[in-house]
Every structure is written in C-alpha cells, then in structure tokens.
Amino acid sequence: MPAKERYILALDQGTTSSRAILFNKSGVVIGVKQIPFNQIFPRPGWVEHDPEEIWSSQFAAAKGAIEAAQIEAEQVEAIGITNQRETTLLWEKATGKPVHNAIVWQCRRSAEICQELKALGLAETVKEKTGLVLDPYFSGTKLMWLFNEIPGLRARAEKGELMFGTVDTWLIYRLTGEHRTDPTNASRTLLFNIKEGRWDRELLKVFNIPEAILPKVQASSSRFGMSRKELFGVEIPVTGCAGDQQAALFGHACFEPGMAKNTYGTGCFTLLNTGSVPVASRHNLLTTVAWDLGAGTASGAGTGYTYALEGSVFIAGAVIQWLRDQLGLVADAAESEKLAKSVEDNGEVFLVPAFVGMGAPYWDSEVRGTVVGITRGTTKAHFVRAALESIAYQSRDLLVAMEKDFGHTIPCIKADGGASMNNFLMQFQADMLDRSVILPEVGETTALGAAYLAGLNVGYWKDLKEVEQNWRKKREYSPEMAREKRDRLLARWAKAVDSARSYKPD
Numbered sequence: 403m404p405a406k407e408r409y410i411l412a413l414d415q416g417t418t419s420s421r422a423i424l425f426n427k428s429g430v431v432i433g434v435k436q437i438p439f440n441q442i443f444p445r446p447g448w449v450e451h452d453p454e455e456i457w458s459s460q461f462a463a464a465k466g467a468i469e470a471a472q473i474e475a476e477q478v479e480a481i482g483i484t485n486q487r488e489t490t491l492l493w494e495k496a497t498g499k500p501v502h503n504a505i506v507w508q509c510r511r512s513a514e515i516c517q518e519l520k521a522l523g524l525a526e527t528v529k530e531k532t533g534l535v536l537d538p539y540f541s542g543t544k545l546m547w548l549f550n551e552i553p554g555l556r557a558r559a560e561k562g563e564l565m566f567g568t569v570d571t572w573l574i575y576r577l578t579g580e581h582r583t584d585p586t587n588a589s590r591t592l593l594f595n596i597k598e599g600r601w602d603r604e605l606l607k608v609f610n611i612p613e614a615i616l617p618k619v620q621a622s623s624s625r626f627g628m629s630r631k632e633l634f635g636v637e638i639p640v641t642g643c644a645g646d647q648q649a650a651l652f653g654h655a656c657f658e659p660g661m662a663k664n665t666y667g668t669g670c671f672t673l674l675n676t677g678s679v680p681v682a683s684r685h686n687l688l689t690t691v692a693w694d695l696g697a698g699t700a701s702g703a704g705t706g707y708t709y710a711l712e713g714s715v716f717i718a719g720a721v722i723q724w725l726r727d728q729l730g731l732v733a734d735a736a737e738s739e740k741l742a743k744s745v746e747d748n749g750e751v752f753l754v755p756a757f758v759g760m761g762a763p764y765w766d767s768e769v770r771g772t773v774v775g776i777t778r779g780t781t782k783a784h785f786v787r788a789a790l791e792s793i794a795y796q797s798r799d800l801l802v803a804m805e806k807d808f809g810h811t812i813p814c815i816k817a818d819g820g821a822s823m824n825n826f827l828m829q830f831q832a833d834m835l836d837r838s839v840i841l842p843e844v845g846e847t848t849a850l851g852a853a854y855l856a857g858l859n860v861g862y863w864k865d866l867k868e869v870e871q872n873w874r875k876k877r878e879y880s881p882e883m884a885r886e887k888r889d890r891l892l893a894r895w896a897k898a899v900d901s902a903r904s905y906k907p908d
C-alpha cells in the first residue's frame with residue numbers, strides 16, 4: 403500500500419475565533435475549522451478571554467480540521483502555532499489552572515502603569531531594548547497590573563509557583579506540557595531584549611517581575627515538544643510558533659530585506675523585513691523580531707534573528723463597516739467596490755477616518771474623523787470612494803515612513819485580509835504607492851506562515867527556496883495612474899489630514 407499523504411496542521415488562535423487549517427506540501431488548504439469564542443468586557447476599555455475557552459475552542463478546531471479533511475491524526479507530520487499577540491496569561495505550575503482571565507491586547511487597564519513608567523523616564527530605555535513603546539497594548543504592564551491587584555500573587559511567583567505566557571505559550575503548554583515561547587511573541591512583552599535575544603534582567607527588575615515565571619525562548623522553527631498522546635491519539639511534534647503578523651510576513655514568503663506585507667482587515671498591519679539588523683524607527687514605528695529560524699549567525703555572533711519594522715492603520719476595513727452599519731450607504735462591504743467604480747474620481751471629497759486618532763507616522767490621539775471637499779454635486783458614490791481611498795492613503799503614509807527608517811526602497815507590497823478582496827482598493831493602492839500590490843493564491847497567509855515554520859523544522863519542506871517556489875501569485879496590480887494626478891491626490895490628502903488635525907473643538 404502506498405504511504406498515506408502527510409500534512410501540516412496550523413493552529414491560528416485569533417482575537418475572536420480559534421481556527422485550524424491543514425496544508426499539503428504545495429501549501430494548499432485541505433481542511434479548515436473555525437470556532438468563535440466569548441469576548442469578556444468587565445468595564446469600558448477592558449477586554450478579557452477565558453483561557454479555558456481559548457484552549458477548548460482551539461483544540462476542537464484542530465480536531466475539526468482533521469475531520470473536515472477526512473484524514474487520520476497520524477497523517478499530521480507537525481503542528482505550527484500562530485496567535486493573537488500580547489494577550490497575557492498567568493497560571494499555576496502545579497495544576498495548570500489560570501489565576502485570572504487572559505488580558506487581551508486591546509485592554510487598556512494598564513494605561514496608568516504606562517504613565518508612571520513614562521514619568522520615570524523609561525520610554526527611551528524600553529524602546530532601545532525592546533523596540534516597543536510604553537503602551538498598555540503590550541504584555542509587560544498587563545502582567546504588572548496582575549501583580550499589583552491580586553494579593554499574594556507576587557510572592558507565589560517568586561516561589562516559582564506560577565507560569566506566565568502569551569497565547570502561543572498557553573497552547574504549547576496545554577498541548578505538550580512544556581513552558582516555551584519564540585522570539586516573535588517574546589518581543590511583544592516589553593520584557594525581551596531583541597538585540598541580545600533574551601529576557602532583559604534590568605527591565606524585569608524595574609517592572610518588578612519575577613524571572614521564574616518566564617517561559618524558555620527558542621527558535622520560531624524548532625521543536626517545542628510533542629503533543630500529549632491522549633489529545634489526538636498519536637503524539638505530534640509542535641515545531642513552529644510565531645505571532646500572527648510575523649507569521650503572515652513569513653507566509654507571504656517575504657524572506658528578503660525590503661519585502662513587505664500589508665494586511666487589510668479591520669485595521670491594517672504593515673510589516674517590513676529589515677534583515678538581520680534591528681532598525682530603530684524615527685517615525686514611531688515598532689521594531690520587532692520577524693522570526694528566528696534557529697540557524698544563528700555564521701560567526702556565532704548576534705541573535706541570528708530576522709527583524710521587522712511594524713506599523714498599523716487603526717481604521718481601514720472598519721471605515722467600510724461604518725458606511726454599512728452606521729450610515730447605511732452600502733448594503734455590504736463588496737458593494738463599496740461597485741459604487742467607487744461607478745464614478746470617475748472622488749469628486750474632490752477626502753475622508754480622514756481618524757475615529758480613534760491616527761497611528762504612525764502621525765501619532766495623534768486627539769484628531770478625529772473629518773470630511774473635506776463636499777459640494778452640492780457630491781454623491782453617495784463619491785463618499786464611498788473617498789472612504790476606500792482613505793485606506794490606501796493611510797497605508798501609503800505608513801509605508802513611506804517605513805522606507806525612510808529603512809533607508810532603502812520597498813519594491814512591492816504583498817497584500818491579504820478581508821478588504822484586499824476589493825479590486826478598486828488594490829488598484830488605487832498600487833497607484834498611490836507607484837508600485838505593484840500583489841495578492842497570493844492562498845489567502846490564509848497567517849496560518850500558512852505557521853505551517854511553513856513547523857514544516858521546515860521536520861524537513862516536510864526542505865528549505866526557504868522550496869517554500870518560495872510554493873508561493874503563487876493570484877493577481878498583481880500594477881500602477882497605472884499618471885504621476886501628476888497621483889501627486890495632486892496625495893497633496894490634497896495631506897491637506898485633508900492637516901485640516902482634521904487643526905480642528906480642536908475646545
């Protein structure tokens with residue numbers, strides 16, 4: 403009998419659902435299962451997840467994907483994990499029981515702690531060591547909040563009775579019993595020195611976090627452990643791990659410095675591979691670990707990591723949701739494309755969707771949404787088109803800032819996410835960037851990245867070259883717009899942003 407075909411299982415633990423996807427050797431999806439779970443909002447601005455639900459939904463999704471693909475668990479060669487980043491968990495070593503709900507990346511409860519740390523003048527040190535900014539978004543101050551608020555917790559942590567982890571670590575722990583993470587996740591905690599590739603003793607001391615609770619950090623493509631036999635009936639090696647945005651960069655096969663991806667979801671997440679040297683940003687972008695393939699450097703010096711610059715647009719696809727749900731201008735997101743294409747141009751209307759302030763390169767939390775250029779002739783179509791265009795302008799601003807920090811040209815952008823299905827938006831993005839925007843055939847780039855990391859470690863894929871050959875383009879949008887027209891639009895967008903920022907209600 404011929405040997406049964408083998409597959410890689412990617413676990414994609416997201417903010418609103420747990421997904422599992424099986425890939426074959428060509429990187430094609432052969433089975434998917436997605437299970438949503440509860441969002442817990444204890445107070446305005448606070449967000450939690452139940453750790454048990456994260457685990458049970460993820461495990462059920464894994465089994466569901468195997469069932470959907472109609473294969474046996476023994477045909478799974480390896481498991482790769484990718485996850486919502488920064489979300490913070492703490493559990494008991496003896497029982498594996500969480501001591502608190504997971505504090506989700508969106509949760510703002512540690513804002514005051516961040517202010518205190520800033521007042522101590524720590525922002526520069528933190529940026530220098532971790533590549534991050536002092537914001538409640540990252541794990542470190544969420545962990546400080548737990549120690550400050552729950553009596554007796556720090557003493558227990560000091561005695562080595564507790565384990566800290568981001569979601570990857572939690573899943574690895576439940577799958578294998580090991581307490582481990584990878585540098586892409588560690589680099590989102592505010593506790594990890596990305597230049598030295600280890601937990602930073604000085605920061606741990608300042609933040610008063612006991613070292614005993616931290617997981618072991620190992621390469622993103624390496625053996626994290628074997629899944630317990632009772633889970634799938636067979637032991638399966640867990641050999642890949644990366645945070646979701648870094649996994650997407652890997653899944654897009656952005657292996658060379660200068661390659662970038664933009665995920666067009668609710669917001670946009672842009673990552674640029676900057677190679678083996680961490681690039682410090684002068685535009686408030688984050689410096690982060692893109693992946694660690696475990697090879698180390700040839701000379702034995704340095705971390706051997708690949709680094710990335712990262713930035714985000716807060717409101718992207720969300721502006722289309724707003725048109726649909728709040729204004730009723732479109733029946734569904736796809737209709738926005740039809741309407742945008744029904745007019746020749748934006749009719750001089752520019753919409754700055756700064757609903758929650760603006761991120762890099764502006765970093766203005768006070769600015770709010772603004773529409774300029776409305777006339778008697780403005781139609782619904784112009785308005786919708788202006789909304790779509792705003793996604794492309796904001797992404798361009800971000801990429802231009804990245805390019806300046808990086809010091810080299812970014813030749814093209816690889817795109818994924820829900821709004822990347824919009825042909826008008828993708829063409830307009832190519833026009834505004836004056837470079838190609840490329841969509842991959844397999845849109846599941848995040849899960850694919852985790853699968854590649856896992857598969858490379860077990861020899862399912864031989865090397866990066868083989869992975870690269872697997873990468874297939876679905877569509878390429880090349881710039882078509884005349885330079886003058888582009889420059890005029892960009893100049894007006896800049897004016898629209900200025901006018902939004904100059905409006906101060908008080």
Ligand code: ADP
Pocket residue numbers: 666667668669718719720721722723735736737738739819820821822823824
């Ligand atoms: P997330 O992972 O952030 O939830 P998704 O990648 O699922 O986001 O994308 C959903 C977002 O994409 C929504 O904000 C939606 O408005 C937007 N979107 C989906 N389809 C389209 C489309 N055809 N045109 C424009 N926006 C779209």
